[in-house]
Structure formats: structure tokens, C-alpha cells
Amino acid sequence: MSIILDHLCHTYEAGTTLKSEALKDISLKIDDGEFIGLIGHTGSGKSTLVQHLNGLLKPTSGNIYYNGADINDSDYDIKSLRKEVGLVFQYPEHQLFETDVFSDVCFGPKNMGFDKKEVELTAYSALETVGIDHDLFYVSPFDLSGGQKRRVAIAGVLAMKPKVLILDEPTAGLDPAGRDEILGLVRKLHKENGITVILVSHSMEDVANNVGRIIVMERGGIFMDGTPTDIFARSDELETIGLAAPEVTYIMRALKKKGLDVNTFATTIDEAVPSILSALKARKC
Amino acid sequence: MLRDITLGQYYSTDSVIHRLDPRVKLMGTLCYIISLFCVKNPLGYALCALFLCIVIALSKVPVKFMIRGLKAIILLLLIAGFFNLFFTPGDPIWQWKKISISKQGIYMASTMVLRLALLIMGSSIMTLTTTPNYLTDGLEKGLGFLKVIKVPVHEIAMMMSIALRFIPILLEETDKIMKAQMARGADFESKNIIKKAKALVPLLVPLFVSAFRRANDLALAMEARCYRGGEGRTKMKPLKYKKSDAFAYIIIFAYLALCIFLGRMLFS
Numbered sequence: 306m307s308i309i310l311d312h313l314c315h316t317y318e319a320g321t322t323l324k325s326e327a328l329k330d331i332s333l334k335i336d337d338g339e340f341i342g343l344i345g346h347t348g349s350g351k352s353t354l355v356q357h358l359n360g361l362l363k364p365t366s367g368n369i370y371y372n373g374a375d376i377n378d379s380d381y382d383i384k385s386l387r388k389e390v391g392l393v394f395q396y397p398e399h400q401l402f403e404t405d406v407f408s409d410v411c412f413g414p415k416n417m418g419f420d421k422k423e424v425e426l427t428a429y430s431a432l433e434t435v436g437i438d439h440d441l442f443y444v445s446p447f448d449l450s451g452g453q454k455r456r457v458a459i460a461g462v463l464a465m466k467p468k469v470l471i472l473d474e475p476t477a478g479l480d481p482a483g484r485d486e487i488l489g490l491v492r493k494l495h496k497e498n499g500i501t502v503i504l505v506s507h508s509m510e511d512v513a514n515n516v517g518r519i520i521v522m523e524r525g526g527i528f529m530d531g532t533p534t535d536i537f538a539r540s541d542e543l544e545t546i547g548l549a550a551p552e553v554t555y556i557m558r559a560l561k562k563k564g565l566d567v568n569t570f571a572t573t574i575d576e577a578v579p580s581i582l583s584a585l586k587a588r589k590c
Numbered sequence: 591m592l593r594d595i596t597l598g599q600y601y602s603t604d605s606v607i608h609r610l611d612p613r614v615k616l617m618g619t620l621c622y623i624i625s626l627f628c629v630k631n632p633l634g635y636a637l638c639a640l641f642l643c644i645v646i647a648l649s650k651v652p653v654k655f656m657i658r659g660l661k662a663i664i665l666l667l668l669i670a671g672f673f674n675l676f677f678t679p680g681d682p683i684w685q686w687k688k689i690s691i692s693k694q695g696i697y698m699a700s701t702m703v704l705r706l707a708l709l710i711m712g713s714s715i716m717t718l719t720t721t722p723n724y725l726t727d728g729l730e731k732g733l734g735f736l737k738v739i740k741v742p743v744h745e746i747a748m749m750m751s752i753a754l755r756f757i758p759i760l761l762e763e764t765d766k767i768m769k770a771q772m773a774r775g776a777d778f779e780s781k782n783i784i785k786k787a788k789a790l791v792p793l794l795v796p797l798f799v800s801a802f803r804r805a806n807d808l809a810l811a812m813e814a815r816c817y818r819g820g821e822g823r824t825k826m827k828p829l830k831y832k833k834s835d836a837f838a839y840i841i842i843f844a845y846l847a848l849c850i851f852l853g854r855m856l857f858s
Contacts, residue, residue: 356769359773387775388775394770394773399770402795412771412776412792413774416777462773465775
């Protein structure tokens with residue numbers, strides 16, 4: 306069970322003077338249960354890439370296999386793919402349209418042809434998962450706060466019970482509290498429900514604290530692919546494409562330079578704190 | 591799918607026509623339309639077509655773009671041609687039961703189709719060679735005299751340019767919302783007309799909400815920059831007539847006079 310991209314290319318406006326190559330020869334394998342961070346600059350092709358994974362965009366050349374079947378075959382059931390691979394767009398709250406929160410979340414499962422009872426059950430549990438209070442179920446989605454709206458929109462995708470969840474910049478435009486809520490929710494979904502998660506972001510901190518694998522994109526190609534520790538150890542290369550390692554990594558390096566024997570591969574605060582403490586203890590002795 | 595739509599299509603290049611003052615082009619288009627309705631004989635039509643050909647050649651816009659404009663009204667052309675061809679009374683040349691084609695019918699149909707085609711191409715020259723911003727600038731300046739009778743010319747021009755500016759933004763937004771709803775299983779490709787209409791609700795509601803949100807933001811941004819209408823407002827690039835503009839006016843008016851003269855002479 307996996308997603309395989311085989312020499313995927315995508316060109317916008319092919320055949321005109323405006324043509325631009327958004328994806329160039331991407332080959333990837335995404336296994337079940339992975340938690341992947343997809344990082345890159347604006348225009349590096351992240352959003353184009355994830356829209357291929359549920360068949361919203363068709364590749365100019367190359368193939369995409371979901372569980373072994375080519376999703377662009379003419380007899381492939383694209384609807385079932387969109388049920389399995391849930392895609393949450395950037396600013397998903399802009400897609401809300403129903404008169405109340407609950408019916409909006411019901412939209413996805415209803416389209417998938419679930420029966421009425423199942424629709425309501427999945428919608429209910431999705432709203433529970435994202436932590437929306439019961440007394441908000443029947444208010445207009447337009448009356449909610451920004452963070453709440455976004456959680457409702459994510460619930461709208463979760464209600465289809467996807468096996469793979471892709472989130473395109475889910476924390477954009479949220480305050481730190483809202484950001485932590487969303488990231489905590491994503492972490493919980495990955496851990497408890499075993500969903501494969503692909504988190505598209507350009508915030509290193511968001512990604513470093515959560516994911517098990519990072520894919521860095523640059524100009525439509527894959528620039529790096531590995532664990533956060535591997536990737537951030539090569540921060541010089543990241544800087545050449547205008548990205549950077551998390552602040553923590555830089556602090557650890559600065560400490561090392563000052564003579565404190567700390568682990569410079571730490572990428573999160575949770576990793577850094579014990580390393581600094583033990584280094585301090587060692588120095589006192 | 592929505593990228594194919596082009597509205598207010600501007601063809602970017604540098605030509606004599608592109609450099610003309612937008613007011614000249616507006617006036618020219620108006621004169622050309624008047625001339626099309628003045629001429630009533632083959633010679634006049636030939637003159638109109640020739641004038642248009644010269645302008646197209648001068649504008650350096652590929653003929654392909656002109657034809658594209660015609661495609662939009664092809665049905666209208668066919669209907670106009672069809673009705674004039676079969677339902678104009680006159681001397682029949684060909685007859686089958688009650689349907690007949692007369693000599694006058696052929697003449698009427700061909701002139702009608704030609705007139706419509708020239709009309710569309712003539713006015714598309716203006717949008718193809720003038721950016722929307724220049725066009726509204728030209729309208730504002732050209733209709734400035736209406737301020738005397740309290741017509742809010744500046745406000746109307748401002749609304750026009752904002753509306754034009756929003757077209758590509760809203761198209762992009764539509765594309766995005768469509769994809770987002772498709773990711774939730776919405777079906778926009780259904781053949782069933784009722785289903786198709788129903789499928790528009792999840793698209794139109796967010797689109798309207800977003801249009802209002804953007805309008806609100808823009809209003810706030812304008813207010814924050816102390817926008818308060820056209821009074822006392824200066825332009826960064828004020829429109830100024832050049833020598834070539836005067837020359838163009840002379841050509842346009844000479845052409846119009848010639849058309850009117852031709853129409854009068856042969857029918858008196």
C-alpha cells in the first residue's frame with residue numbers, strides 16, 4: 306500500500322508562450338503511515354505536486370500509482386481515490402458554503418455515496434476529532450473564528466475517512482495558538498488513526514517538530530529527501546535555495562562554537578533541552 | 591479549464607496603434623461603427639473592410655486573435671445570415687416548396703454578416719491594443735465634459751477599472767474553489783442538468799463570499815490611503831495628445847466623411 310510517482314512532469318499552459326514547467330521529473334515513493342513534510346519556496350511546485358496525488362491535475366508525462374494502480378487510467382475510479390486521499394487546500398475555510406457547520410461537513414461523505422446514517426456518523430466523529438463544541442454544530446460556519454473555520458474545513462475532508470491526508474499550508478494566517486491546535490490535531494490523526502500525512506509548509510519549525518521525513522523541493526524538482534536530522538545537517542545547502550534549518554539547530558551550533566559540548570543535530574526544542582542540560586552538568590564537574 | 595477564457599484581451603506589442611491616445615481609439619471605434627451603418631453599397635463595404643485591414647496591419651496584432659473574437663458570435667452570424675437569406679422578399683432565384691432564395695436575400699444576408707463581422711473586429715482592435723487601465727483613463731478624460739451635468743465620471747471609470755482588475759482574480763478563485771470541492775467529491779462534470787445546477791451551489795456561495803471579502807478589503811485599503819473621489823486628484827501619467835494623435839483624428843474624420851458621402855451620393 307503506497308503512492309508511487311514515476312518520472313512525473315507537469316507543464317502549465319503547454320504549447321503557448323506562457324508555458325512554465327512546474328514539475329520536472331519527480332520520482333517518489335510514499336509508504337503507508339509515513340508523516341512527510343514537503344518544504345519549498347513559493348513557486349517550487351509543492352502545491353502542483355500534491356494536486357496530482359488525488360487526480361485534480363493530470364501529469365504532462367509520467368505516472369502515479371496508488372496501491373499499484375495507475376490513477377490516470379481511463380477506467381480508474383477517481384472518486385474512490387479522492388475518498389482515500391484527502392486534500393485540504395490552503396485557506397480551506399474559503400470553501401465553506403452550507404448554512405450550518407454540520408451540513409457542511411456532511412458534504413464530502415454525501416458525495417461519496419454513504420447512506421444517511423453513515424454520513425451523519427462520520428460527520429459527527431470528524432467534528433469531534435477536530436474539537437468543535439457541540440453547541441457550534443448548528444451555527445453558520447461564517448460566524449466562527451478563523452481557527453474554528455479552518456478546523457471545520459479540515460473536518461469536512463476527514464469525514465470522508467481518508468487513508469492519506471494532505472494539508473497544504475494548514476497553519477498559514479493563524480496565530481500561534483491556532484497553529485499549535487492544528488499541528489496537534491494532525492499529529493494526533495497520524496498517531497492514533499494511523500493516517501499517512503503529507504504536510505506542505507515553508508515553516509521549518511512546523512515541520513521539524515512533527516514529521517519523520519522531509520522532502521525539499523526547488524524549481525519543480527526534488528532537492529533533498531531524508532529525515533529531519535539529515536536534512537538540517539545540510540543547512541548550508543538549504544541556505545543556497547533561501548531556506549534554513551530551525552532556529553534551534555543554529556543555537557546548538559553557536560553553543561558548540563563557544564565550547565559547550567552539545568548535540569548539533571538537535572532539530573527541536575525537546576531534543577535540544579536535555580542535550581544542553583547534560584552538557585552544562587558535564588562542565589560543572 | 592478556466593484558463594481558456596480571455597476577457598478584455600490585450601495583445602502586448604509595440605505599434606503605431608498601441609501608442610495612440612486611448613481617447614483617439616475610443617473616438618475611432620465610435621466613428622467606425624457609425625460608418626458601418628452609413629454605407630449602403632458594395633463600394634462602401636469595400637472601403638470599410640479596407641480601412642479595417644490597414645488598421646489591423648498597423649496594429650501588428652496577429653489575425654488569429656481577430657478570428658478568435660468572431661468565434662464567440664459565430665452563432666449570431668449564422669442566424670442573421672440564415673434569416674436574411676431565406677426570408678427576404680424579392681425575385682426568387684431558387685425555390686423549393688415555400689422556401690425561396692431571392693437575389694435581394696443573398697445581398698441582404700451577405701451584407702448583414704459582413705457588417706456584424708466588421709463591427710466585432712473593429713471594436714476588438716480597441717481592446718486588443720489598449721490596456722484596460724488606459725481604456726478607463728481615456729473614458730474618464732474623454733467623458734470629462736459630462737461632469738458639468740453632474741455625471742460622476744471619475745467614479746464610473748474607477749468602478750470600471752476595479753471590475754476589470756477583479757476578473758482574473760475571481761477566475762483564479764473559481765478554479766481554486768472548484769478544485770477544493772472536487773477534492774471533497776463534488777461532481778462538476780455531470781450531464782444531468784438538475785445535478786449540474788445543484789453542483790453550482792458549493793461553488794457560487796464561497797465565490798460570492800470571497801468577492802465580498804475582497805471588496806471589503808479593497809474599500810478599507812482605499813480609505814486608509816485617504817481616497818475620496820476624483821476631486822483634486824492628479825494622475826501619475828496624465829494623458830496628453832501628441833502629433834500622431836491629431837493626425838489619427840484627421841484620418842478618422844476623413845474616413846467617416848467619405849463613408850457618409852458615398853452612402854448619400856449613390857442613393858440620392
